[in-house]
Amino acid sequence: MDSAAARDPVPPVAATRPHQITTPFGASREDPWYWLRDDTRENPEVIGYLNAENAYTDAVMTPLAATRDALFDEITGRIKADDASVPYREKGWWYYVRFEEGGEYPVYARRRGSMEAPEEILLDGNALAEGKSYYQIGDWAISPSGARIAWAEDDVGRRQYVLKVKDLATGAVHEDGVAGIAPNLVWGADDETLYYVENHPETLLGYRVKQHRVGAAPAADRLVYEEGDETFYLSITRTRSERYLCIDLRATVSTEMRCAELADPSRLFVFAPRQRDFLYDADHLGGRWVIRTDWRAPNYRLMTVADADVGDRARWQEWIAHREDAFIGGFELFDDFIAFEERSEGLRRVRVIPKAGDSFLVASDEPAYVMGLSTNAEPGTHWLRYGYSSLTTPQSTWEVDVASGERRLLKTDPVLGYDASLYATERLWAPARDGTKIPVSLVYRKGFERNGRAALLQYAYGSYGASSDPRFNLAVPSLLDRGMAYAIAHIRGGQEMGRHWYEDGKLLHKKNSFTDFIDVTDFLVREGYAAKDRVAAAGGSAGGLLMGAVANMAPDRYAVMYAGVPFVDVVTTMLDTSIPLTTNEFDEWGNPAEPVYYEYMLSYSPYDQVKAQDYPALYVDTGLWDSQVQYWEPAKWVARLRAVKTDDNPLLLRTDMEAGHGGKTGRYVRFRRTSEWYAFMLDRLGVR
Known part of the structure; x- marks a missing residue:
């Protein structure tokens, strides 16, 4: 594809320096970009490299500046300037x-x-x-x-x-x-x-x-x-x-x-x-x-x-x-009833159990949605307040009378210029290679045709038992209005289908998360929801690990990928107990001080598995002050990819020098990064 974002600028090249990473049992491997780690965030050579990567990203994005700015205005234009929560x-x-x-x-x-x-x-x-x-x-x-x-x-x-x-x-x-x-x-x-x-x-x-x-x-x-x-x-x-x-x-x-x-x-x-x-x-x-x-x-x-x-x-x-068929989540106690979140059939629902009478699930009118307990500050009430959202319905606050079953809508978050009736959502089940059915939540603008020619963005997380619920995303209509479909793959490692779904996607089963994601992509392409050369993928943090692993395992399935604050240097990080989160997570990933976990983690660690092959176009971001996934993980990964990959697809590293794991926090400014990534993605997918 002759892309405006692929011409002219020359990326920075990070120097290599010998450095051995060893384990307590004697295994070792070379890490020539380890020098990019600077705990002080003050080393001028490291800061200079990160600034050079930012300058390169600026240069690559210059032809797409108008698209980026238009997307930013479009997305933030949906925000009601003087909005307020339900009291x-x-x-x-x-x-x-x-x-x-x-x-x-x-x-x-x-x-x-x-x-x-x-x-x-x-x-x-x-x-x-x-x-x-x-x-x-x-x-x-x-x-x-x-x-x-x-x-x-x-x-x-x-x-x-x-x-x-x-x-x-x-x-x-x-x-x-x-x-x-x-x-x-x-x-x-x-x-x-x-x-x-x-x-x-x-x-x-x-x-x-x-x-x-x-x-x-x-x-x-x-x-x-x-x-x-x-x-x-x-x-x-x-x-x-x-x-x-x-x-x-x-x-x-x-x-x-x-x-x-x-x-x-x-x-x-x-x-x-x-x-x-x-x-x-x-x-x-x-x-x-x-x-x-x-x-x-x-x-x-x-x-x-x-x-x-x-x-x-x-x-x-x-x-x-x-x-066996329902997972009990968070609960709230009241004088005359209890309410708790229940995961069943891949959805997060709310169940109410009164002191007198039968239990019931709070009703919904859509096939794919997410419910959750809202703020219920006083236990003496008979009204239960809960939140509701779907891929087509903005976040809404409801309450239900536990005695009568009456429901009333207190507020739907205003989304200016958005008409939910123009969009449709589906719940699909994609077969994984081992026969497991993976739930998929999908949304598109009505009139979308399953003709195998559309562009698609597929998202997933798939770790820690954290479920990727099908909730409304303020930015996504900008993709749907341009003819794209958007899918959430509820892969193993989350908890959408119960505790076993999590257990089957961690430790020595972690690769199920990656293959599930790939298999969902193959299913959606096979079913005509996307062209095989017009699929984008996105994930952040542990979802960034997912992106890195999938990029190594199936680079031909994706035209472009977004890896946000990605956990990509799995083995080195998990060997270093001085890094925040490491020791807490041995039961999630394994302890690489033990050979069986070391070998398994090494076999999928994105940084270690980079190889001489063609990769998708990649947009990677990080924050200099990130305490969850340290900035040097994506920086090292990008440096290795630049040195090894065989394609000329653009590879961008955007470092926010003034933020951490979640990026900027302002309600408008946080969409700057989304708009830049979307502009890059649309260009690579040929979406006008």
Whole structure:
């Protein structure tokens, strides 16, 4: 294809330098681009190389600037400038989030008693972000009396937050200087006490829970708990009853909760001791605990235990039994019912179980959709609020009367210029090479013809049991309106079809994720949804690993690929326990210090499996301050691809020098990268 994006500019070439990576059992391999790792982010040679890659990307994209800018205007033109969330009531206040015209960041506000009362601004994200190239509010919490707000903010993109507290009556902000924390805050029993999670200075993972007194110096903060096992993630919550502070310790195959009365955190008790292959979480209301657990129940069940019997698993009583055909997800407790998310038939639904009467699934009118519990701040209500979306329906907030079954729509997020009736969605089942049926969610503009000539973008993630639900994407109509189809492949490694779907796509079964993705592509082409030479693929983070592996395994299936913040140097990263997330994820990927995992991981690691062959056109992006997937992984991968691949297809590396794993956070600016990738993709697919 004679493409405007393929001519003239010359890409930078990264130098090679000898460097051996060794394992504890003696295996070694050469990594000539290891020098691109700079933990300080200050090495001028490394920064110079990243800037050179950005300059090359700028040059390649120059002929496509008009398309990129038009796409940006088109996508952001769908955003309602002065939108607001559906208010929810809590302790006599109505809370909501709104945006101002031209504002990149949200404004958090409330009104006392009713929405007709005067507005009180809690936090103005635009004012707080002024003068900063990056800004994010990671968490916020209102004190027990409602007089103060605490929040965690990050102005670097490294996901290392700073604690701030504001007196709402006066507007005075307490600059207590508590830094290096996770975005996870819980107020204590009064307006003076806060609990937070402190991050480890090297691994950047939460490992301590501390108690802070507002106005006190961080050195005076009291240690509540410290976790010594680096394979566990740590977070804190307050129970539904508002009686307990709970520390949630979570590894891939093991969990443990430690709880204490909010008024006395020194008396922590272990809810159920950790052990391998035993997962649970619990909440408290009405004098009893409700537990969601995989104990003798791979798809989970719900159990209960009285306050007096906590700590003895033998006293747990089954409430909602395990089902082979349905996975129980998150739940919410109410005085007169319980609601939980259920995955069945590849969809995420909401099931309600009243105290009196039969359980029921909340209804939907589309074949492929996603439901989820929304903000339900008060347990005494008979109305359940939930969110709903599909590939054609923008995010909507509904509520259902549990007693009568009445449903009412509270809001559908406005999408300016968008008419849902012009689009159609399908749920398909693609056969994998081992006979497994892979669910596929597909959307296109009505009038689309299955004639084998269209262009297609296929997306997937497929790791950590995280499901890629078919929800509305504000940018996708720009593709559909140009005649493309968009598909989500619900590959193994996610949890769309239950716990076994996840188990079949991790550790020594990880390659199922990659072959599922390829097999879905072959199916869609075979069924006429796309031309075989007009397929694009996209994935980010662990989905970027997917892209890298698929590019090595089946480069001829794709004309162009997007790999966002891609986890592509699997073996080197998993051998280095100083890198954030490494030790937590041995049960996801395997520990390459063990030969069986080393050899298997090496056999699919995208960086290690680059070979002398033709590759699709590639758009790769990363953030210099990424703490999840370090920037040097995609940088090294691109350098190796440039040195080895045999084609002349463009290979772009875009590094955001001022952001981390999620890129820019503003509601408009975050679409800059999407617009650039879309322009590149449309050009490579020949879409006008």
